Amino acid sequence: MQIITEQNLRNLIDLLVKEAKLVVGPKLSGSVVLYEPLTAGTELTLDALPRRSSKELFFPVCEDILSYKREGGAMKVTDVDRSKFPETVLFGAPPCDAGSPSILDAVMSWDYKDEFYLERRKKSTIVGIACTKGDDACFCRAVGLAPDTENGSDLFLTPLKDGSYACNAVTEKGQALVAAHKNLFAEGAGAEPVPFVDQAVQKLDLVKIKKWLEEHFEDPLWERIADICVGCGACAFICPACHCFDINDEGSTDDGVRRKHWDACGFAKFTNHASGHNPRDVQNKRYRNRIMHKFKYYDDKFGKTLCTGCGRCIRACPVGIDIAEILETINGKAE
């Protein structure tokens, strides 16, 4: 087994920074921990789940997709040079974050390919880490992941009781990373792993849930949730799997930028057609769409569940809507 000490892990970050890679990891930003570029290994903060998921590495909060400028009489449109996207290494993503790109790859490339996402994805290496923290909002086990799920990571670290990490290069990218910095890793048996935290929500039968959803497009449950949902986008924005976006022009009619940025299906005007027709005109339809999209539609279309059980939406919901509780309820209802 490959072992890396905590010190060397931080050293590795320093080296990668020096190599002019974009190194991203959990870092204290103001009073919150976020995934941000690390400028030194010492900045890596592994004791809290970042408030936002690591999806922004591939799917930024906001990005330019083109710029336009009227020159003389003619409009000129300029593409974004995606070749300049940096080589990136993501550190410290627990399975619920590290696992999200492999879910999103499907929608981003199923026919038309979103090269903004894919280029960033191509140029990134994910160093995942087994999760030994967790609180009563966590439910990764419930949706089929676990604190030690390696899938999604290129290199996977398991915290050991002596403070070092057991490393498993899951993919070629991971192997390459290890190979390039061999002297930081050591071969050995390693200490005992740090135990995982128990989760309040037990494993759910996602097939059963999906079936229930299929049969309960209309259900009082949706109205009950919608009664209190205030229609903000907090749950969607911090979710590792939500990927809705909006496209807007910013600037004048003569000179400006077209930008793609996060959007949320909970917003009242999300599906509002210019004609005034709004297929999801009330909050229960919108919340239903959120659950359906995660646990039915996405699975129908791409064979994957659009949720990693990170629990962020539960912690962030202004009105305490608890997706794990809803899933448990459905699980209990479903035959």
Place this chain on the structure above:
Amino acid sequence: MNAKANKNQLTSIEPAYYEAVTEAIRKEAVKILKEDTVVGVVGYLPGRRKGTATPALVTSVEEAEKLVFSPACVNNLSVYLTKAKKGVLKQGKVGIVAKGCDMRALAGLMTESQLQREDLFIIGVVCPGVYGFGVERTGTLTEANIARKCRECIVHMPEGADVAAGTHAELADLTPEEAEEMARIEAMPQAERWAFWKEHFSRCIRCMACRQVCPFCYCEQCLCDKNRPQAVESSPRPAGNMAWHLVRAMHLAGRCGGCAECERVCPMDIPLNLLNRRMAKELKELYDYEAGLAPVEKGPLNQYKEDDDQSFIK
């Protein structure tokens, strides 16, 4: 005087207090539902996780008997009454559980023609305070886990409610953290203040939670959703974020009742209530106005006096 004496002694508010309030709320809610005074009651139900509660609209006696009040009942429920959000009022008279700070929002909404007093049955809560964020939620409220806004609360007693649940209880000798933080920022050099806010606003992802929980953000079309002309860029970039929070603070000036919900729900921990408090402080100093203490005819920015301060004008 008794209350005063009480105040000085309390170092914690025990679960028993909340249980008594809970009982009173349940009793009243059941009563008004049974008597058909209201079609529903907006209150709190316990959450799945320890030390949490969620808002709920209950319409039956059985549900009403499950209503609770605890330090976890942080939400300002008045947001459910404004039509752009929920419009529960459409169905008839509604009961609502309201803390003192929530009452300020109700008064403000009445001032702004969004609510009619006669459409509401207000179950006021004599509230000693609620939990802050990221704190130990044990059921007991102490200086260690009380919300920042509650430290400077001036509306423990809900004025103008139909009934009040609870008796006076307050924690003693709380340091006014919010006022201190505001003073600290005000004392910063200008560039440092800018850096402080810039850093905070750059984290904003425009999830609009601040807007959606705000009782006063009841516009059908928010200025930040309007993009021709675009006063506020809709994309979550530093420029638009700054503009959004400034515009919002300006729109709330003279209206915000200080429930601090925007700050509580911000997933990025932006201290939004500081902006609102700063505006409130200014309007108090300039025009001796405090929002939401009672429904009034006009807010401070909808009226003027001929001799208003103009020392800043050349």
Place this chain on the structure above:
Amino acid sequence: MSRIGVFVCHCGENISRTVDVEQVAKAAGEIPGVAYSCDYKYMCSDPGQTLLKKAVAEHKLDGVLVAACSPRMHEKTFRKAAESAGLNPYLCEMANIREHCSWVHEDREMATEKATGIVKLMVERVRKGKSLAPITVPVTKRALVIGGGIAGIQAALDIADAGHRVVLVERDPSIGGHMAQLSETFPTLDCSQCIMTPKMVDVANHPNITLYTYAEIEKVDGYIGNFQVTVKHKARSVDESKCTGCGVCMTKCPKKKIPNEFDQGHGMRPAIYVPFPQAVPNTPVIDRENCTMFQSGKCGVCAKVCGPGAVDYEQTDSFTVEDVGAIVVATGFKLYTIDRKPEDSPIQGYGEFGYGTIPDVIDGMTFERLASASGPTGGKILRPSDGKEPKQVVFIQCVGSRAREKGISYCSKVCCMYTAKHTMLYHHKVHDGQAYVFFMDARTPGKGYDEFWRRAVEEEEAVYIRGMVSRMYQKGDKIVVMGSDIQVGVQVEIEADLVVLATAVQAQDGADLLAQKLGISYDKYNFYSEAHAKLKPVECATAGIYLAGACQGPKDIPDTVSQASAAAAKVMTLFAKDQLERDPVVAKVNEKYCVGCFACKKVCAYGAIEEKEIRDRQGNLVKKVAYVNPGVCGGCGTCQATCPSKSIELDGYTDEQIMAMIEAL
């Protein structure tokens, strides 16, 4: 993409001396949306305007910017030219590169750069501009005059004589107002009633005037050209249509000792009465509070003696709604009552003058009644307490007026003159009497006024003492008046038989309430505010409402009559057209997004914003939104800056225009 034409004017050399106009025109041509640009020596000249018109046609321009002088100078000129070229005039704007540029800068390079910048900015304004159609409002050619004093009478007669119908509403049982109470008027000393009563009769007989006395304004809806005014007709208890005015009821009424308001309480009247013999209409009213029939149900004498059976005890207040196009407010004044309690008013009383406690301390209006031939003493000056002729009379000016510390800071304007008149009247009637006047200043501007005042002092032997009275008390049947003569610097003490106080002129009781109904503004003394102190002294800020007389501020009769005629002239101007056309720079509400917080309504100084109900097809109330009455909107745009969701927008200054201009900075 727009096709805007930019025309850069040299203004002879006024602009081209410091601004490279060719360069500006060239730069303008490169601005997106500009289809044509040129420079010309004098754009405002005929050839210049022709150039503009031709260019609009040739280049199919959809907007025009003239970079020249201030729009305050020539905006109208060019908008007219643009209009004649087939463009909407509001798509023509001016960039001010003369007053704001070439005249204030010397550096040619920088001035040129600035001029170009201004043009760029203004092009954006034109680009985002919208065609605006003039707003027309139908006009109901019928006027309401509130108040039947001399102001109201004059205004009503003028408007009626011009051929328009007038509704005149008077609160009291008779028109005539204060002027009917006066004995003689300054500076000519002609008899007030002699000149007043014929006018009152004219009102009664005028075919175009509908007279409502004993009536009040209940409610005012609508706006300029289209007011709906609800008039409350107080129960008179006498059917006006039946009453012949024979007066038998009054003579037979057993209750005759009621102090007569018209004589300031110094004469008596019955419970069924007309205020004074020449009252118009000559229809009595029953003073229900003092009528035995109403108080105890036993009497009914008047009904029994009334031949036509006009007395009707069952009568109740009734209401009519009057459609009018304009309103003249002529509610007049009242005199300051000295004993006002401090807790009632910020204005403090003058307890030191003994008014109300010493019977022989009276106010000026009471003196008028005493001096009036129709008054309670038949024109003899007899003091109230014992009916003796006073030999020493002290007049005190500025009681209430100009006393900031007591709450009123203004000058009541008429007191100097009427006090002078009083001394003369007194002198004429009591030849051996002596009048003293305590005064601060004698303010006598006005034709013949100073001469009149001098006559009082020099010929009529009034003793004027410059100074104020500090104390006054009853001593036997005398009133000791203590004061100082500041000119001589001595204390003065006069033992007077009668003291007449020239009390301040104040706004009528309830003036504020009426203003609120009318939606007009008033000052802190409840005098109504004119729209502009100099240029719009007759208009209210609320369109279609005009002011006449002392309701706007203290005035003497000639000023009042002038203003009344001026108000009438304004009404006639309004009535000269069937449709009222106005500048379309007004606010509009986006009803889709308005949530009805009515912040706009709260800040609107014009009262132009109303609450409008939006209902669905079933008639259920969906929401209330703001509605801007375009006839009333002044176009300041305060509402838009106040609206959080920008659901209200001022045409001609839209956010889109302004933002685009800021963008082009």
Place this chain on the structure above:
Amino acid sequence: MCESKNIYLPNLATIETIVDETPDVRTLRLVFQDEAVRENFNFRAGQFAEYSSFGFGESTFCIASAPTRKGYIECCFRSVGRVTESLRRLEVGDTVGVRGPYGNSFPIEEFYGKSLVFIAGGIALPPLRTVIWNCLDLRDKFKDITIVYGARSEADLVYKHELKEWQERGDVRLVKCVDPGGAGPDFDGKVGFVPTVLEEAAPSAENTIALVCGPPIMIKFTLPVLERLGFSDDNIYTTLENRMKCGVGKCGRCNVGNVYVCKDGPVFTAREVKAMSQEF
């Protein structure tokens, strides 16, 4: 499709002509500025595109011209929103962005040898107009062609000149109607709602395909009529208009259940529509 292409990048097109169909409905004829694009731009009837007005953003409409007519495309829109209003402000010679074509199309080849009934209401004629012209250009491949088209009022009928042309053609049956109260004195069509008029016109369902497009309420009442006339759900086609942003199956707006209208649609058979979750 080229691998490294920016799928959000529009092609630029110049407005060649503008036709006002009704007071608020406008047709733009667009010509691509890039010659290669102009030559190679191919689409099928029923597909849509994203049209952008720079500074305002993108809006989705079908391509309203027929794929058989090359060299240009046409779009037809009602100005109701911000983007459409800005598109309306553009003039001949101005530039718009066009992304597409996107979505599926009407399987016209499968209709060969059959009769066709087109049923459209109001501003929803453009999505069928592309098919109508496509079919008329290949007239001999089809049997009877019937067009039932109605709008709120006479003024709201779009493509008035083409309606006239179809009316005058011997090989098309045009039934044109307006809602009660919407007809002028000289109106030569029927007065009534589209479903009613369709029922009266009673086209045979025998070997016939029905293509329906209109506001949701019209479709709701038209489908039972077609059923009564004997059309099976497989022989009824419609096209859906949901709010779209990306047009390429990513942004999460247009889905009806698990169906991305922009990718799996916008053309669906009545059977497919009914199978979709109740959301529609």
Place this chain on the structure above:
Amino acid sequence: MHDFEPKIVAFVCTWCTYAGADLAGTSRMQYPPNVRVLKFPCTGRIDPVFILRAFQKGADGVLVSGCHPGDCHYMAGNFHARRRFAAFRALLDFIGVDLNRLQFSWVSAAEGGKWVEVVTDLTERVRTMGPMPEFKELEHEELWSTFAEATAGKSTGLNITGDRSQVLNTPELKEAYDSIS
């Protein structure tokens, strides 16, 4: 000519200040050409957002000027504006905008001289203060994840600040480190 020509934007009401500026012109008074005047019917129409927007779009100083209290052509527009701007100033101050860049004034139609004085004072004051960086920088600032050319230490303007001496404590590491630097 100066090294730095500040961009000054003036929002003025049409009845008083615009006319006052006209008077300055007809009187041939001189003042710095840096100011661009935007005309409004009334100061009551001026939304604080415009001021914000002006700063965002590159203004180094903003002047808002209207009629003296009591002189408002629309009776009360300037009174409402006065309160609004008093509040907005406090907000700007609180978030760290130097209020020396924002001037409010009452300039009547007769005060051509005052207009010149106000404009000159503001222009010269802002000139000595230098360009206003805050909002302009913000306009071009991107989140780290957005920036196409993002590389560590460059993207967010961050500098590598970690203490390397402590990290690179073994010779092997030092070697590895040096080999790539």
